[in-house]
Amino acid sequence: MKAIMYHYVREHNTKYPNFRYLDIGNFRKQLDFFKEEFGFLSKQDWDKFTNSGIMPENPSQIILTFDDAMSCHFDYVFPELINRNLWGIFYIPTGPYQSGQILDVHKIHLLCGAFDGKELHDLLLQRINKEMIPDTRRKEFHSETYKDKEYIGVAEFKRILNYFISYKYRQNVIDNIAKTLSFEFPKNFYVKKENLKVMADKGMVLGSHTVDHPLMSKLSKTEQAEQIKSSFQFLDNIGCTDIKTYCHPYGGFHSFDKHTIDILHLEEVAYSFNVDSRDINENDFEQSKQYLPRYDCNEFDFGKAS
Ligand SMILES: [Zn+2]
Incomplete structure (x- = not known):
């Protein structure tokens, strides 16, 4: 089947x-x-x-x-x-x-659907710091995130928000990016x-x-x-x-x-x-x-x- x-x-x-x-x-x-x-x-x-x-x-x-x-x-x-x-x-x-x-996972889809990946990734990097990434993930975050400086975009944006960032901070960061872009999530x-x-x-x-x-x-x-x-x-x-x-x-x-x-x-x-x-x-x-x-x-x- x-x-x-x-x-x-x-x-x-x-x-x-x-x-x-x-x-x-x-x-x-x-x-x-x-x-x-x-x-x-x-x-x-x-x-x-x-x-x-x-x-x-x-x-x-x-x-x-x-x-x-x-x-x-x-x-x-x-x-x-x-x-x-x-x-x-x-x-x-x-x-x-x-x-x-709307769940964070879907807000991420909507932002990626409406905006350019590089723009989103830049806005995200301006809003996260070391404290927001749990210790166990920090090494992985650094090695994975900056592995290829040429490649910046949607995949990175999603990976940081879905896998690396502590859930404590996630919603605020996402909502703040949407606000900066004057983006309203749909009803x-x-x-x-x-x-x-x-x-x-x-x-x-x-x-x-x-x-x-x-x-x-x-x-x-x-x-x-x-x-x-x-x-x-x-x-x-x-x-x-x-x-x-x-x-x-x-x-x-x-x-x-x-x-x-x-x-x-x-x-x-x-x-x-x-x-x-x-x-x-x-x-x-x-x-x-x-x-x-x-x-x-x-x-x-x-x-x-x-
Ligand atoms: Zn699902």
């Missing part, structure tokens, strides 16, 4: 000339391609696998997953799936529904709460993607447990947890640790997704239930970002 990961699926917006997204036209073409090439796995067959490890008759079928609850998942993806009689798994960071705030960035329920009622699966989308491996066990438990609590409160499923923020084996996996088992989470470029096979039911492999949509035809 092939699980596919999507983020932004939308149309071009002139306000964000550098924004990375999958065009809705290409999304449709990719669904056509998957149908032709592999077929889609039914929800029943998926449940059978995740409950008892039984592989479907056709083991190369596709499972669609969508991370981060961006409004385009309701506006573009959901109607497309309904039209085609498909289902998908949507991973929701629940913090924005409680705070009304209605996420799927509305009432529409999450609409999606669940129409057969979509909703799962936890933590509260704040942190790099979990940076957090203590207690902090991680809080992120996982309270996001499930939110989904439960709005009636969207038929199945308990979870997806690791950022993904990759560096993005979570042993504590994360222990908590997921303890919370009786049925299955979780990682980002790991391979098919799900029969051994994964026993061995990788809390970090099932998932492909990025850009690894297949029509999946490249615009």
Whole structure:
């Protein structure tokens, strides 16, 4: 089975000339391609696998997953799936529904979409100092950040803000850069709460993607447990947890640790997704239930970002 990961699926917006997204036209073409090439796995067959490890008759079928609850998942993806009689798994960071705030990870995407990478990187370097980078990361920060003086841009901007900077300072630094650029973050960035329920009622699966989308491996066990438990609590409160499923923020084996996996088992989470470029096979039911492999949509035809 092939699980596919999507983020932004939308149309071009002139306000964000550098924004990375999958065009809705290409999304449709990719669904056509998957149908032709592999077929889609039914929800029943998926449940059978995740409950008892039984592989479907056709083991190369596709499972669609969508991370981060961006409004385009309701506006573009959901109607497309309904039209085609498909289902998908949507991973929701629940913090924005409680705070009304856009998460730092998405503010970073928006800034990178609207401005030049070098400009952002310069503004960032003017606003960070040694104290903001934890001791354990400082050496790595210096060696990695100035490795190639010619290369300065979006990747560095993202890496410093997502991996190096202490979370204590991050939001202020990001908001300050946005203010300097007179940039206002959009309203209605996420799927509305009432529409999450609409999606669940129409057969979509909703799962936890933590509260704040942190790099979990940076957090203590207690902090991680809080992120996982309270996001499930939110989904439960709005009636969207038929199945308990979870997806690791950022993904990759560096993005979570042993504590994360222990908590997921303890919370009786049925299955979780990682980002790991391979098919799900029969051994994964026993061995990788809390970090099932998932492909990025850009690894297949029509999946490249615009
Ligand atoms: Zn995410």
